Amino acid sequence: MTDPYAGLPFPRTALALKALHHTRGIEAPAIFNHSLRTYLYGRFLGECRGLRPDHDDDELLFLGCLLHDAGLSREGDRDQTFNLDGADLAARFLTDQGMAADRVDIVWDDTIVDQALAKPHKAPVFTMPGELLRQKTGTPWPTWQQLMAQEPSWHD
Known part of the structure; x- marks a missing residue:
């Protein structure tokens, strides 16, 4: 099967690819594509500030961006606001994949x-x-x- 994202500069670690597949399976195409664009924009901004994907934590940026709207999926629709539900879903997914708790916390906080x-x-x-x-x-x-x-203020 051909990789539809082969020409895009996404991290290709096992975790990044698993998260890509998982997120594509649970999110509507418009939200999933938005998440990918969020990563590309964040990467661009990082590069403008001197960060380099091959030296700085590009995978963590990718995972945070990719999973940041997971609360808008059917799987992420729980009882909290969508941002909290999404952060919890992202944390569960990454924990299940064996990611260290301190790195999971960064993704959870970045979402909000x-x-x-x-x-x-x-x-x-x-x-x-x-x-x-x-x-x-x-x-x-x-x-x-x-x-x-x-x-x-009466604007409450």
Whole structure:
């Protein structure tokens, strides 16, 4: 069988190929293709910053991008928000493949943090996505007292 992605610069490790096959099997084509484009864009940005796929952790970037929307699949549709369900599904898949827990944690966190960086309103203060975003960016959070002292915005 011909590899439809042979001309694209994806990692070809056993885990990357297994994840590619798995994700293609559970996601709608539009979401799967979006995930592949996300990796290519992330790789491009990394190369612009001097990262090199043959020396830096290209496989981890690939796995995080590939699995970042798994929560939108039928298999990933559980009881949490799709980003958390997807992060849990990605972590389960990678753990089942024998990936070390510290590397699984990076993929799990990247799934939520990347979405929160793109859409900060999806990571409000005092929520788990908000806390991960705060840790990533170092942005200080207001205290409850400070929040209560503010004039209401009425955009809640």
